[in-house]
Amino acid sequence: MRSVVLITLDSVRADHCSFMGYRRKTTPTIDRMARKGLYFENAIAAGIGTPTSMMGAFTGEFAPLIDEMSPEIWRIEFAKRKTLGQVLSGFGYSTGAFVPNVFASRYFGFNKGFQFFHDFLKDKGKIYEKIFKLVLRNSKIAFAIRSSVSYLLRREAFTPWEKYYDKIIRWIEKVKEPFFLWVLLMDTHYPYLAPRKFRKWGSFWDMYYYNWKLQHVNFEDRLCEKEKQRLINVYDDSLRYTDEFIRRFLKDLESYDPVYIIHSDHGEGFGEHGYYMHGFVRNKAVCLYEELIHIPLVIYNADIGGKISTPVSLSGLSPTILEIIGKTSEFPSESFLSNNSAWVIVRTIESGRAKIAVRMKNWKYILGQKDVDELYNLRKDPKERENLIHEHPRLADEMRKIAKSHIKREIGASKMGGKS
Ligand SMILES: [Zn+2]
Numbered sequence: 001m002r003s004v005v006l007i008t009l010d011s012v013r014a015d016h017c018s019f020m021g022y023r024r025k026t027t028p029t030i031d032r033m034a035r036k037g038l039y040f041e042n043a044i045a046a047g048i049g050t051p052t053s054m055m056g057a058f059t060g061e062f063a064p065l066i067d068e069m070s071p072e073i074w075r076i077e078f079a080k081r082k083t084l085g086q087v088l089s090g091f092g093y094s095t096g097a098f099v100p101n102v103f104a105s106r107y108f109g110f111n112k113g114f115q116f117f118h119d120f121l122k123d124k125g126k127i128y129e130k131i132f133k134l135v136l137r138n139s140k141i142a143f144a145i146r147s148s149v150s151y152l153l154r155r156e157a158f159t160p161w162e163k164y165y166d167k168i169i170r171w172i173e174k175v176k177e178p179f180f181l182w183v184l185l186m187d188t189h190y191p192y193l194a195p196r197k198f199r200k201w202g203s204f205w206d207m208y209y210y211n212w213k214l215q216h217v218n219f220e221d222r223l224c225e226k227e228k229q230r231l232i233n234v235y236d237d238s239l240r241y242t243d244e245f246i247r248r249f250l251k252d253l254e255s256y257d258p259v260y261i262i263h264s265d266h267g268e269g270f271g272e273h274g275y276y277m278h279g280f281v282r283n284k285a286v287c288l289y290e291e292l293i294h295i296p297l298v299i300y301n302a303d304i305g306g307k308i309s310t311p312v313s314l315s316g317l318s319p320t321i322l323e324i325i326g327k328t329s330e331f332p333s334e335s336f337l338s339n340n341s342a343w344v345i346v347r348t349i350e351s352g353r354a355k356i357a358v359r360m361k362n363w364k365y366i367l368g369q370k371d372v373d374e375l376y377n378l379r380k381d382p383k384e385r386e387n388l389i390h391e392h393p394r395l396a397d398e399m400r401k402i403a404k405s406h407i408k409r410e411i412g413a414s415k416m417g418g419k420s
Contacts, residue, residue, distance in 0.1 A: 003178040003258035010189040012264035014294040029247040033300035042311040043297035045266040056315035060331030071107040078109030084318040085113020094175035097182040194237035202233035260300040286350040288357040313344040365399035
């Protein structure tokens with residue numbers, strides 16, 4: 001059985017990767033992997049936010065639609081489900097994870113199935129949970145203190161990959177093959193802090209100023225175009241920095257010859273639809289536009305190549321990995337490799353109100369996000385500016401039916417708002 005390395009780049013938008021057509025060379029290594037391996041032109045997140053999307057990825061089922069970011073609820077949900085780590089452990093894999101994102105930590109149950117799980121949290125047990133609850137209750141002081149300390153010490157979510165790179169290599173050297181390794185890189189997650197050597201488009205001043213400024217923008221208060229560009233410069237630098245991790249990693253892992261899957265959990269907003277980042281406790285941006293749902297996805301060194309343009313949902317990750325290692329999947333979702341559907345579903349929730357999108361290759365329908373349904377022609381209007389819901393009633397009807405049958409099956413009408 002082949003070893004498998006899963007690298008999750010937090011908050012990376014598909015359209016900022018050079019192999020997806022971005023004008024800047026942000027991802028030279030991933031470009032090469034995409035060229036030699038298999039990449040997906042229309043990979044869609046399994047939800048907005050790390051825990052939602054990654055629960056879908058590791059269990060083959062969407063995360064439940066709940067507003068509450070309570071670690072207990074997520075742990076209970078994980079306890080009910082079978083995870084990829086568990087299945088691979090059962091096949092004799094050594095399983096390990098390096099995850100400096102608190103929302104994918106053991107407090108959220110993400111350690112299920114991993115024999116080794118490093119989530120970078122200094123506090124142990126109950127104390128951490130107490131602080132965490134304070135943060136989630138919107139306590140600005142608790143949040144500010146915790147963030148500032150971690151930021152200054154560059155620990156927890158602010159740990160740059162170079163700080164734990166050697167630890168990952170040591171884990172690989174120590175364990176029995178085959179192994180399944182999950183590395184989540186936070187360097188592309190806000191705040192975008194690329195080291196000097198990798199700052200190509202943004203300056204030192206831009207980096208600190210715009211990361212600070214982002215704390216003060218919200219739905220109403222937008223940055224001007226010039227400011228937005230400078231913020232994007234800083235983000236692009238952090239993406240280029242993350243690509244360097246992969247370059248070094250491929251080289252160091254040559255003798256192990258693993259299969260690689262590189263993807264992101266969701267995208268990032270830069271004011272396209274009036275919000276920044278990807279939804280946070282104090283700045284909810286829970287919508288289903290492309291900047292948040294369209295993600296990069298590459299499979300490399302698995303003896304498969306080319307590109308797939310039919311849409312796939314990240315919830316197909318677990319069966320895909322099983323297919324690659326030659327095992328039968330019992331996960332409820334379809335593998336990326338044998339998926340025949342022309343559409344995928346993605347959904348989210350805000351203040352108890354569910355929103356659902358049906359994503360086809362060229363079209364997208366969204367229900368519950370605005371007072372009217374939305375229909376976009378992504379080929380002609382990739383920024384989703386012109387709602388064509390009245391221009392294409394037949395297509396809209398067809399896609400509405402798909403959304404409604406999903407709601408009937410999985411969500412329940414009570415959580416849906418808006419006209420339909
Ligand atoms: Zn994330």
